[in-house]
Amino acid sequence: MDEDHPIATERGSAGKPARPTRRRFLRGLLAVGGLGLISAAGGITHYLATLYGAGEPQRGHLVLTGARVLAGEGLEPRGGTAVLVSDGMIAEVADEDDLVIPEGAEVVDLSGHTLLPGLIDLHVHMGFPQLERGEEMGPAQMPGYVYDIARYAPSARRAFLDHGVTTVRSLGDEYAWVMEMRRMLQEGELEGPRLFAAGPTFTTPGGHPIVTFGVEKDSDTVRIPATPEEARRIVRALATGDDPVDLIKVVQERGDPARLQMDPIPTEVLAAIVTEAHEHGRTVTAHWGTQEDLAEVLAAGVDGVEHLEARGVLEGWPDDLLALLVERGVAVAPTLAVTEAAISPEKHERLRERLGEVHAAGGRIVASSDAAIPGVPFGGGLHREVELLADSGLGPRAALVAATSEAAKVLGTDEIGAIAPGRAADLVAVRGDPLENIERIRDVSTVFRDGRLVVER
């Protein structure tokens, strides 16, 4: 095992490989004195009561009637349609008059509602505290934050489901922590959205988020390979170990010469990361900043790009880069909700025009919020993103496709993302019709996760 390899070191010292993380985590809490505060707040009973554990799996038959159903991968609006859910899966989508309701089925009347597939947020950080824009985390919030982390972010998991977000993709969280959360969600121990995770972010010692957010170079949140060989070794370990990551996230960012210059990943290292990831069937998505950064990640062959950066394309797309994006079907996740809070309304409108050009050229666009960047809350951030996508030339339906079936394709799964037989019954009912007015997606009344009722209001 390599001395400098954080995963190897952790495994080596963990003893029993089954559940090393929790012990490691409790040690970390003791170190910051958080455990004392937790005990003071009510101890283990409270810990368990607020863990937000999962309910019983849905069994038998459930029939949803009365709603306008956005059916299939294209989200075709269908009136007079019933959805039959059996044991957590969508069994049938049929005309209400034709559907034979199985004996003993529970029937839920969703008249006045629109039923959509559960929303998918392709860019989140589960371990971020939820802050307003400009708000800093002070000592008063610290114990609450530590407590939340210790319980695998119940407030984030709850907020996602409350907003009808039933699947999220973590693009940069503490590796061991987020993998433990993914396992607990998969095993039905915790309630929350389905979790796909990149684990740590690939960057450089002089790169984001090390010089921007002060993330420690040797933390479990980042990997900083210096050579192509090291890059391949680290990607292989992440993709094939006990906790294989779902994808790889890289940061290619030169920063802003006027404010903060940063070191991007050397192109040969970047190429090695992408090649090795693809050899293990993992996609790579890239944070980028300048046009040069974008050109480099596309040359390396990434599958997705995060953010639509004013620094890079505000003045217009270089023809060759736009053509490459479209030709290769690179998934563009513009995170407009983040930039909306950061640049002037005029500039943001031009950025949305740039996105409209990607859409008009036949490019692939997906919804992602980057929550919980301050000002972009879990769940609510994705609603805003979908509204902004709709307002960038996509219109409501394509914006919703970007947050459902197209996002599922980017995740490489056909188990979610559409109301169709054979898919998981991750479903959201909203009041009114979001195809008429996209803001209706905020009015969530009912959410099912694998057919299990998780929100009703």
Ligand SMILES: [Zn+2]
């Ligand atoms: Zn992010």
